[in-house]
Amino acid sequence: MASRKILIVDDDVAVLQVLRDILLLAGYEVTTASEEGEALTAAKDQVFDLSIVDLQLQHQNGIDLMRKLGCILPDMPVIILTGYGTIESAVEAMKQGAYSYLTKPVNADDLRLHIDSALEERRLNAEIDRLKALLEEEHGSAKIVARSEKMQQVLDAVSRVAESDSTVYIHGESGTGKELIARTIHLASQRKEKPFVALNCAALPEALLESTLFGHEKGAFTGAVQTRKGLFAQAHGGTLFLDEIGDMSLEIQAKVLRVLEERRFYPLGSEKLVEVNLRLIVATNKDLEEEVRKGLFRSDLFYRIHVIPIHLPPLRERKEDIPGLVEYFITGLSRQMKKEIRGLSPSAMRKLMLHDWPGNVRELENALEYAAAVTRKDVITEDLVFEAPRSAPEQGWKPLKEARDAFERGYLIKLLQACQGNVSEASDLAGRGRTDFYSLLKKHDLDPADFR
Numbered sequence: 188m189a190s191r192k193i194l195i196v197d198d199d200v201a202v203l204q205v206l207r208d209i210l211l212l213a214g215y216e217v218t219t220a221s222e223e224g225e226a227l228t229a230a231k232d233q234v235f236d237l238s239i240v241d242l243q244l245q246h247q248n249g250i251d252l253m254r255k256l257g258c259i260l261p262d263m264p265v266i267i268l269t270g271y272g273t274i275e276s277a278v279e280a281m282k283q284g285a286y287s288y289l290t291k292p293v294n295a296d297d298l299r300l301h302i303d304s305a306l307e308e309r310r311l312n313a314e315i316d317r318l319k320a321l322l323e324e325e326h327g328s329a330k331i332v333a334r335s336e337k338m339q340q341v342l343d344a345v346s347r348v349a350e351s352d353s354t355v356y357i358h359g360e361s362g363t364g365k366e367l368i369a370r371t372i373h374l375a376s377q378r379k380e381k382p383f384v385a386l387n388c389a390a391l392p393e394a395l396l397e398s399t400l401f402g403h404e405k406g407a408f409t410g411a412v413q414t415r416k417g418l419f420a421q422a423h424g425g426t427l428f429l430d431e432i433g434d435m436s437l438e439i440q441a442k443v444l445r446v447l448e449e450r451r452f453y454p455l456g457s458e459k460l461v462e463v464n465l466r467l468i469v470a471t472n473k474d475l476e477e478e479v480r481k482g483l484f485r486s487d488l489f490y491r492i493h494v495i496p497i498h499l500p501p502l503r504e505r506k507e508d509i510p511g512l513v514e515y516f517i518t519g520l521s522r523q524m525k526k527e528i529r530g531l532s533p534s535a536m537r538k539l540m541l542h543d544w545p546g547n548v549r550e551l552e553n554a555l556e557y558a559a560a561v562t563r564k565d566v567i568t569e570d571l572v573f574e575a576p577r578s579a580p581e582q583g584w585k586p587l588k589e590a591r592d593a594f595e596r597g598y599l600i601k602l603l604q605a606c607q608g609n610v611s612e613a614s615d616l617a618g619r620g621r622t623d624f625y626s627l628l629k630k631h632d633l634d635p636a637d638f639r
Contacts, residue, residue: 190216191306192233196226196252197241197268202291206239209295215302223247223255230259237286237305239298242269242276250283257284262313264305268293311339314346318371331371332512335505341368341497348495349375354447356492357470359499362549365470366430368499373426378466381425384418389434390601395616397439399605401446403455413609417454419446422465432492433473433484444488467492502544502551509539509551516552517567520559527565534569542573596631608638 193215195206203219210217218235220226223244229235238256242249253265264286269276280288286305289297315333333339348355349372357365366385373383391399402417418427435443446452451462469492478484502509513531521528531539535558544550558571599617606613613635614624628635 190214191236192216192218193302194218194220194226194229194235194238194256196220196223196238196244196249198222198245199241202241202268206293206298209298210302213299213302223252226252227255227259230256235260235263236309237264237266237302239266239268242267242280250280250285253280253283253285262309264309266298266301266305311343315339315342318342318345318375331367332508332515334511335500335507337500337505338508341499342371344495344497345372346375348372348497350377351495352466354466354492354494355468356494356496357468357499358475358496359470359472360501360547361472362547363499363501364548365499366428368497369426369428369430369468369470372468373428373466376426376466378425382422383426383428384422385428385430386418387430389431391605392616393436393439395602395605396435397442398455398616400439400443401452401454402457402461404457419452419463419465420454420461423463424465426466426468428468428470430470431472432469433471433475433478437483437485440485440488444485444491447488447491502547506540510536512548512551513539513555516555517559520556524559526559526562528559528562528567529565531567531572532569535567535572538569538572592631595627596633599627599631599633603633603635603638606638608635610635 193210195203195210195217196219197203197206198221200221203221207217207219218229218233220229223246226238226240230238238253238260240249240253240256244252249267249269253267256263256265265284267280267285267288268291269288270291276288286308287301289301315331318331331338331342333342345368355369355372357368359365369385370383373379386399388396398415398417400417400419402415402420405414429443442452446463447467450464451460453460475484475489475493479486479489513536517528517530520526539551539554546553554573555567558567562568562571599613602613602617606616610621610624610628614621617624619627
């Protein structure tokens with residue numbers, strides 16, 4: 188790695204020499220300047236990774252120079268030095284954008300620590316911007332908000348592991364954005380031009396999950412009226428994302444393990460071996476180590492997938508990100524609903540910041556969508572936040588028939604989606620005759636053609 192370039196600005200030649208010697212010894216490339224014009228000329232001639240600026244220069248204020256340097260090199264962190272170690276000057280320097288503040292005489296170890304910290308933060312910010320740009324280029328949006336230290340650590344891990352082909356294990360509560368992180372890993376990898384194939388393992392019954400993963404030949408089972416390529420084959424060359432992998436049955440787990448070990452498999456009803464080259468990313472909201480102890484998850488599969496773990500923090504542990512998420516969602520909702528919504532009132536934002544967010548980012552998005560839909564003003568007020576009934580247990584139980592009908596309709600929708608509207612295949616997987624199945628579709632006002 189090339190040495191980092193540092194600009195030091197101080198009108199005391201003796202101080203310049205001392206700082207220069209310290210940083211040269213630490214392996215940095217150093218340029219010194221004793222006055223503003225010299226410093227600005229240097230910044231125009233070359234790109235610096237960091238600058239150290241004296242607060243009290245002979246002919247100008249160091250904060251003013253910092254602003255001018257920022258116009259030339261906007262991403263460059265600045266460390267302010269001063270012999271006047273007052274709290275007021277430190278606060279003012281930080282308010283104006285200084286990364287940190289040191290008093291003279293400078294301790295060499297402290298200086299190196301501040302520089303290393305500033306450069307690492309700059310690297311992290313640059314990587315976050317790169318990952319956002321990848322998402323925006325692919326999907327027209329950049330949903331990653333990472334102002335909190337925990338999310339910055341997540342994205343740092345993403346950037347470090349993206350180039351490898353190792354399996355990534357993402358653990359986090361529902362609604363934290365596990366698929367978004369998986370997509371980001373894929374887009375930052377060498378496989379980005381190949382398919383990204385995602386599946387929620389909890390959304391399908393066992394028989395349908397097996398067929399979906401491995402594919403099947405025409406006639407492999409009743410209702411298999413055409414040959415279908417499975418997701419393992421569809422993801423060849425790219426990335427397969429298995430969300431909620433902890434909801435797989437032990438039987439399916441064994442078959443997935445074999446594919447991961449051999450990188451080949453037979454589709455259902457086929458004698459032709461299919462070989463695959465893909466990267467696997469898995470996610471779960473369960474404690475799979477506990478599931479292994481209970482005998483609900485295979486230990487050999489767990490060790491096969493638990494290669495690079497990434498923990499995605501719940502929203503209640505990254506509340507610094509809430510204002511940024513609110514801004515992102517409100518901007519999108521305003522455009523979608525063709526409303527001019529400028530933001531939230533202070534009391535509404537306070538209400539969001541005090542909430543524990545059991546549903547995480549997805550719950551925040553839903554709450555804002557409701558508020559944006561019903562507001563008649565250009566600012567969302569406190570009374571509209573969480574005004575709609577929520578599905579928390581304390582809201583009361585639904586009547587049994589209503590709950591059964593809701594489950595039945597959701598099941599039919601997922602089944603038709605998986606079978607791409609093929610009624611023969613769907614009715615067979617549901618264990619119902621075609622006539623009975625059509626009656627269920629009519630009951631729930633579902634048209635198979637909508638899913639083809």
